[in-house]
Amino acid sequence: MAEVKLYGFWPSLFSHRIIWALKLKGVEYEYIEEDLSNKSESLLKYNPVYKKIPVLVHGDKPIAESLVILEYIEETWPDNPLLPKDPYERAMARFWIQYGANTGAAFSAFNRGSGEDQLEKAAKELLESLKILEEQGLGDKKFFGGESINLVDISYGALGYWFPALEEAKGVKVLEPRTLPRLHAWAKNFVELPVVKENIPAYDNMVAYAMKRPARN
Amino acid sequence: MADEVTLLDFWASPFGIRVRIALAEKGVKYEYSEQNLKNKSALLLQMNPVYKKIPTLIHNGRSVCESLIIVQYVDDAWKANAPFLPSDPHQRAQTRFWADFIDKKVFEITKKIWTAKGEELEGAKKDFIECLKLLEGELGEKPYFGGENLGYVDVAFVPFYCWFYAYETCGKFSIEAECPKIIAWAKRCMKKESVSRSLEDPKKVYEFVLELRKRLGVD
Numbered sequence: 273m274a275e276v277k278l279y280g281f282w283p284s285l286f287s288h289r290i291i292w293a294l295k296l297k298g299v300e301y302e303y304i305e306e307d308l309s310n311k312s313e314s315l316l317k318y319n320p321v322y323k324k325i326p327v328l329v330h331g332d333k334p335i336a337e338s339l340v341i342l343e344y345i346e347e348t349w350p351d352n353p354l355l356p357k358d359p360y361e362r363a364m365a366r367f368w369i370q371y372g373a374n375t376g377a378a379f380s381a382f383n384r385g386s387g388e389d390q391l392e393k394a395a396k397e398l399l400e401s402l403k404i405l406e407e408q409g410l411g412d413k414k415f416f417g418g419e420s421i422n423l424v425d426i427s428y429g430a431l432g433y434w435f436p437a438l439e440e441a442k443g444v445k446v447l448e449p450r451t452l453p454r455l456h457a458w459a460k461n462f463v464e465l466p467v468v469k470e471n472i473p474a475y476d477n478m479v480a481y482a483m484k485r486p487a488r489n
Numbered sequence: 490m491a492d493e494v495t496l497l498d499f500w501a502s503p504f505g506i507r508v509r510i511a512l513a514e515k516g517v518k519y520e521y522s523e524q525n526l527k528n529k530s531a532l533l534l535q536m537n538p539v540y541k542k543i544p545t546l547i548h549n550g551r552s553v554c555e556s557l558i559i560v561q562y563v564d565d566a567w568k569a570n571a572p573f574l575p576s577d578p579h580q581r582a583q584t585r586f587w588a589d590f591i592d593k594k595v596f597e598i599t600k601k602i603w604t605a606k607g608e609e610l611e612g613a614k615k616d617f618i619e620c621l622k623l624l625e626g627e628l629g630e631k632p633y634f635g636g637e638n639l640g641y642v643d644v645a646f647v648p649f650y651c652w653f654y655a656y657e658t659c660g661k662f663s664i665e666a667e668c669p670k671i672i673a674w675a676k677r678c679m680k681k682e683s684v685s686r687s688l689e690d691p692k693k694v695y696e697f698v699l700e701l702r703k704r705l706g707v708d
Contacts, residue, residue, distance in 0.1 A: 330579070333579045335579070335582045335583075335586070336586060337586055337589055339589075340582050340585045341582070343582070343585060344578055347578045348578045359566040360548075360551055360553070360562070360566075362561075362562070362565060363553045363558055363559075363561065363562040366555075366561065367553075367554060367555055370555055370558065371539065
């Protein structure tokens with residue numbers, strides 16, 4: 273089998289998603305940690321358009337953009353499927369994955385928010401977005417994928433560890449049992465899964481990183 | 490069971506046009522329902538409760554939202570002919586990458602071209618041409634992004650061609666002068682009935698953009 277390499281960055285939630293997917297599919301890979309302040313020649317060669325991580329390289333063929341990479345992994349290693357086969361269910365899964373991508377701006381606003389007013393406004397908007405996700409996306413299911421996780425769960429995984437670390441750094445809570453009971457429960461269940469638990473940075477390191485880094489786009 | 494397909498759409502929307510092309514390529518019979526975006530119908534609100542936007546496809550009572558997701562759904566649900574995505578997984582990934590690029594970068598920039606002025610406008614024009622040049626690179630010597638036939642990226646991007654006249658007139662520049670290959674590609678696509686019947690008259694689109702500019706207080 274051709275070699276698989278993953279160019280990532282240790283605190284990046286986009287990087288973590290790819291790791292979980294590769295592990296779930298039982299794919300052996302080489303992980304390469306990128307220094308984003310000094311990007312490698314390889315990264316610039318493999319992702320000339322965005323120059324970002326994660327990049328998956330299979331054989332010598334690169335794939336960029338985490339959601340594109342996830343669909344590639346799903347198609348290339350079809351055992352243990354992570355997307356429904358039915359066209360309509362598949363479309364619904366993609367819809368919710370994209371909904372998460374669309375909330376990126378709201379998360380950025382929360383991250384950048386300095387001062388009580390800005391933070392409060394950002395928190396309120398995030399809460400609205402997450403309420404829709406909880407009510408219409410998750411509903412009463414244990415996972416977005418049903419009894420087991422799928423790409424939708426993977427795409428929201430950051431809510432289980434990355435986002436709580438950011439909430440702690442900011443001193444503002446959004447995802448709580450009181451406000452988002454089902455989503456909060458989902459997040460706790462997700463992060464307890466061995467494939468996730470064993471493949472995320474230590475929580476304290478995430479908090480420290482969230483506290484000191486400048487908000488990036 | 491006969492398929493019942495309805496498309497909730499707005500005539501000028503390039504996102505709606507994507508779906509019209511996709512359905513035409515697959516030979517799907519459907520009911521086109523023009524929506525009033527200033528006074529959204531109960532059906533639209535019911536079928537797209539999250540975004541309340543067009544295009545929204547209704548297939549046998551179930552709705553699919555978001556244009557590229559709809560195009561992928563049309564590809565999956567009507568598999569018999571005209572596949573939009575290549576069969577090779579790496580090529581499929583490249584196809585998805587470029588369609589995502591169009592949505593992530595190109596669309597935001599084009600909005601600035603018909604709403605911005607001065608330095609912001611000049612910046613937007615420069616960014617737009619850079620994006621088109623990247624797309625020209627991806628097209629290479631192929632007749633279509635999909636190779637010998639229309640594919641996912643063609644369907645994702647060609648609808649914007651009927652907005653080019655509006656961009657050029659508002660921005661006072663020529664897209665063909667900078668990116669002749671893109672124009673040649675677009676004209677090639679227009680020879681296909683699925684495309685020529687789905688794109689709107691560029692002059693009508695321009696009139697609509699002028700109206701929007703007035704409403705937004707740009708002029």
